Structures are given as C-alpha cells and as structure tokens.
Amino acid sequence: MRVIQDDGGAEPLGQLSPQDWLAAAETQKVLAALMADGAEVRFVGGCVRDSVLKRPIKDIDIATHDTPDTVMALLERAGIKVIPTGIAHGTVTAVVGKAHYEITTLREDVETFGRHARVSFTDDWTADAARRDFTMNAMFADASGRIYDPFNGLADLAAGQVRFVGDPMKRIDEDVLRLLRFFRFYAHYGRPPMDKNALIACRKLAPRLVELSGERVAGELIRLLQAPDPAEAMLVMKAEGVLAHVLPEARELGRLKVLSWLESRGLIRSGIAPDPLRRLGAILHGDEAAIRVVGDRLKLSAAQTGRLVSIAAPKIAVHDGLDHLGARRALRRIGADTFRDLVLVAWADAKSRSGVTHSHETSRWIGLLDWADAWQPVELPVRGADCLELGVPRGPGIGQALGVVDAWWEENDYRPGRAECLERLRQAIKEGGAEAPP
Ligand code: ATP
Numbered sequence: 356m357r358v359i360q361d362d363g364g365a366e367p368l369g370q371l372s373p374q375d376w377l378a379a380a381e382t383q384k385v386l387a388a389l390m391a392d393g394a395e396v397r398f399v400g401g402c403v404r405d406s407v408l409k410r411p412i413k414d415i416d417i418a419t420h421d422t423p424d425t426v427m428a429l430l431e432r433a434g435i436k437v438i439p440t441g442i443a444h445g446t447v448t449a450v451v452g453k454a455h456y457e458i459t460t461l462r463e464d465v466e467t468f469g470r471h472a473r474v475s476f477t478d479d480w481t482a483d484a485a486r487r488d489f490t491m492n493a494m495f496a497d498a499s500g501r502i503y504d505p506f507n508g509l510a511d512l513a514a515g516q517v518r519f520v521g522d523p524m525k526r527i528d529e530d531v532l533r534l535l536r537f538f539r540f541y542a543h544y545g546r547p548p549m550d551k552n553a554l555i556a557c558r559k560l561a562p563r564l565v566e567l568s569g570e571r572v573a574g575e576l577i578r579l580l581q582a583p584d585p586a587e588a589m590l591v592m593k594a595e596g597v598l599a600h601v602l603p604e605a606r607e608l609g610r611l612k613v614l615s616w617l618e619s620r621g622l623i624r625s626g627i628a629p630d631p632l633r634r635l636g637a638i639l640h641g642d643e644a645a646i647r648v649v650g651d652r653l654k655l656s657a658a659q660t661g662r663l664v665s666i667a668a669p670k671i672a673v674h675d676g677l678d679h680l681g682a683r684r685a686l687r688r689i690g691a692d693t694f695r696d697l698v699l700v701a702w703a704d705a706k707s708r709s710g711v712t713h714s715h716e717t718s719r720w721i722g723l724l725d726w727a728d729a730w731q732p733v734e735l736p737v738r739g740a741d742c743l744e745l746g747v748p749r750g751p752g753i754g755q756a757l758g759v760v761d762a763w764w765e766e767n768d769y770r771p772g773r774a775e776c777l778e779r780l781r782q783a784i785k786e787g788g789a790e791a792p793p
Pocket residue numbers: 399400401402413414416486487488489492493530532533536
C-alpha cells in the first residue's frame with residue numbers, strides 16, 4: 356500500500372496491491388456489467404479492509420450510484436444471475452459461478468430508530484461512508500484498486516484503532532448491534548488501548564443489548580471468538596459490564612487466553628485449530644440445565660448446545676493424571692472429539708491457574724491427545740441376549756453381569772474375544788454379578 360494523496364472521500368488516498376479477488380474473471384464480469392453505462396462503482400467494507408492488511412477476504416461488497424432497478428437491469432443485460440436480497444434498502448446480490456457480490460446503492464441515513472434506519476439514496480460517497488460503523492469499514496476501492504478513505508480508516512487500521520465514524524454514543528444509540536461489533540472488530544483488528552469514548556458509550560448503553568435477538572448476539576459472539584486471540588476483548592466486555600447483558604454465564608474467562616494460544620499457536624497439531632464453540636464452552640460456568648439455557652437463548656442448534664454442555668458440564672473429568680486405562684474409559688464414554696475438547700480446556704485451565712507449565716506436564720497433556728488420535732471405538736463382544744441365553748432373568752441382573760465383564764475386558768485392553776468374554780460372563784453370572792461395575 357502506498358499513499359498517493361491526503362484528501363477525503365473525493366480523491367484516492369492509496370492503492371491496493373494486486374488482489375486475486377479483484378483480478379478474478381467473475382469480479383471483472385460484474386464490474387464490467389455495472390459500469391457499462393458509465394456508473395461509478397466501488398468496493399467497500401471488509402474486502403477493502405482485509406486486502407489492505409493482506410488477509411484473506413470473506414465477502415465482496417460493492418457500492419454504486421445506480422438505483423437497485425438499474426443495477427438489476429445492468430446485471431441481467433450481461434447475463435448475470437441477480438437475487439433481490441434486500442431490495443427495499445438498496446441491496447441486490449449478483450451470482451457468477453460460486454462467487455457472490457452484494458451490490459448496494461449509495462445511501463445516507465435520514466432517520467434511525469433502533470436497528471431500523473430510514474435511508475435515502477444519495478450520490479455522495481462520503482455520506483454513504485458516514486453511516487458505516489467504523490473508520491476501517493468505511494473505506495472504498497475502485498475497479499483499479501485506488502483507495503478512498505474519507506474518515507482516516509487506513510491510519511486507524513495501521514494503528515489497530517477500532518474507531519466509530521462519529522460519536523460512539525450516538526452511533527451505538529442508533530443501532531446497539533454496533534456495541535458488539537466494536538468488540539468483534541477489536542478482537543480481529545485492534546491493539547490496545549481501546550478507544551476511551553467508545554468504552555464509555557459501551558458501558559452506558561450495554562443494558563440496551565437485551566433488545567437484540569439471540570441469533571444476532573450469537574452471530575457476533577461467535578465471530579468474535581473466531582479471532583486468533585479473543586481473550587482481551589472478552590475480558591474488557593466483562594469488566595465494562597457488557598457480558599452481564601449477553602452472557603452472564605461467562606465466568607471462566609481466565610482459561611480463554613491459554614486455550615486460544617494452544618489452538619492457534621501453542622500446539623501445532625493436525626485437527627487442532629481455533630474453534631469458537633470450544634472457546635464458548637470453555638468460558639461458561641454452570642450445570643447442564645444452565646448451559647442449555649445459554650443454547651436456547653442464543654438460538655443454537657441442538658448439536659451446538661450439546662457440544663457446549665459436553666465441555667462446560669462434562670460427564671467425566673479429564674485431567675493430566677489420567678492413565679491409559681482411565682483415558683480409554685473416558686474415550687469410550689464421551690468419544691474422541693469431546694475428549695480432545697476437554698483435554699484442551701483442562702490444560703488451559705491448569706496453565707492459567709499455575710502460570711507455568713513444566714515440560715513433563717506438557718508431555719502428559721500431549722499424551723492424552725495422542726491417545727485420543729489413536730482411539731478406535733470398540734464394542735463389548737457379548738450383550739444382553741447372551742445373558743438371557745445363559746439363564747439370567749430380565750432385569751437389573753443383566754446390566755450388572757455385563758458391567759463385570761466390561762470392566763474386565765477394558766482392563767485387558769479390549770483384547771479378549773467373544774469366546775473368552777462368554778466364559779467370563781458365565782463366571783460373573785455364577786458369582787451372582789455381585790461385583791459392582793466401575
Ligand atoms: P466481514 O469481513 O466480517 O464480512 P465486513 O466489514 O464486511 O466484515 P459486514 O457485516 O459484511 O462486515 O458489513 C459490510 C459493511 O457494512 C461494513 O464494513 C460496514 O461498513 C457496514 N455495516 C455493517 N453492519 C453495520 C452496522 N450495524 N452499522 C453500520 N455499518 C454497518
């Protein structure tokens with residue numbers, strides 16, 4: 356990125372380095388269609404911001420002077436598929452092959468009430484930038500990659516400053532989702548210190564977060580927790596009284612820093628990567644019922660809620676003192692994925708409490724992960740039907756007898772085959788299945 360000229364929205368301020376997404380045939384096709392009659396068209400938001408940082412981009416947003424009707428007509432004329440995604444507020448989606456482009460007519464806010472703004476179309480790029488949330492999200496790039504930066508987003512991006520466009524209090528008051536977006540963008544792009552005025556506004560307006568739907572809160576929290584190191588943002592949210600309104604169950608934040616470090620840098624290991632749900636589970640405190648309340652409130656799927664429960668309210672304690680037999684017992688009951696989650700969380704918990712990890716502890720934790728990777732599900736070669744055949748009446752006696760055989764089979768590394776297990780079952784029945792299962 357090189358700086359050309361220091362001027363607001365009218366003149367370009369810099370130049371994107373060559374970008375694959377911009378050079379892609381799909382993008383060029385959409386640009387050619389939109390500009391066929393001479394309209395001015397610019398990329399905006401995340402794709403510009405992430406390109407400046409040389410990070411992979413997620414989605415491509417385009418802003419144009421043309422009204423949605425004209426945009427649809429231009430795209431259709433070029434044979435491009437169009438979906439009128441949000442035509443009422445000026446957005447259509449162009450689809451070329453697998454690529455999606457959100458195209459929005461320049462707008463300015465006329466009036467806002469809560470999350471709803473009355474907007475009018477405009478031809479003023481700076482007015483469009485002014486309704487956007489943060490300076491780093493209010494940058495445009497034209498078809499040649501020239502950057503337009505009306506609110507000094509480039510400088511803020513370079514300094515790791517997540518700064519609201521305009522007065523934070525007013526901008527959050529207009530749309531309280533921006534409060535969560537502030538912490539999300541801080542987790543991904545920010546460096547301390549956080550903007551003081553923004554924090555004051557967040558603290559003051561946090562009670563209004565209850566106005567947001569569970570899905571929106573979950574969407575923001577999960578995206579925040581995808582950052583390589585989300586711990587600082589979360590700790591500040593806790594300290595400023597923000598979490599109390601969206602996630603009061605987050606009482607184990609101390610683990611988050613180490614867990615994130617293990618996942619993203621500390622432990623280079625296939626199958627271990629930053630995982631927002633694991634992180635969410637790790638910071639929650641409560642019994643199964645309390646964790647289910649979190650899942651319901653955030654409108655998570657049954658599988659996602661189940662994962663949170665398995666981490667935050669585990670059925671089996673995983674710790675670095677587990678021997679191979681104990682680990683296998685746990686693996687059999689909870690499966691390798693949950694076992695790995697619990698190893699990472701317990702490791703993070705231990706390290707965050709003691710502050711140091713000795714190498715013999717590290718190798719014990721890694722040993723547990725090795726056992727998880729090597730784990731193959733096993734099935735006891737005898738079952739209830741065998742007990743009935745051997746004369747055990749229906750009832751609790753069956754479970755007791757099988758439990759005795761199972762414990763013996765487990766201690767013997769699951770090696771005894773069906774014949775040996777049947778023999779052991781006969782013996783257990785003879786002894787009355789009196790031994791208690793483990
Ligand atoms: P991501 O990489 O996560 O997609 P993004 O910056 O593209 O990040 P989006 O949610 O896709 O974020 O929104 C696109 C752009 O729309 C933002 O960059 C910002 O300019 C604007 N925007 C989105 N949500 C808001 C909001 N609640 N208030 C103001 N502007 C917003």
